[in-house]
Amino acid sequence: MTARVRCAACDRPLGRRGRPCVRGCGARLCTARHTPRCNDLHGGQCPRLDLPEET
Template sequence: MTARTRCAACDRPLTGRRGRPCVRGCGARLCTARHIPRCNDVHGGQCPHLNTPEN
């Protein structure tokens, strides 16, 4: 049985070379499907490497 990569935001299976890595470098793979909201936007608020301003 092979391990399958899944989208970090919508949990869709990513087969082959589909998907793109998180732009912040956390290592999450995100699908490029054309649904709304986009997975890179959803993951943007969940990313552990998100830099939020501290007050």
């Protein structure tokens, strides 16, 4: 049995339609047209997100 690849943000099965995270964390995101978009939603959750330090 093969494991299905699922979207890191909305957990939908991807099949061939997955898009990798632009920051390179390895997460696969779907390209579905729902709001909020998965690439925007994952942007705040990405482990490679560099937030400015507060002073």
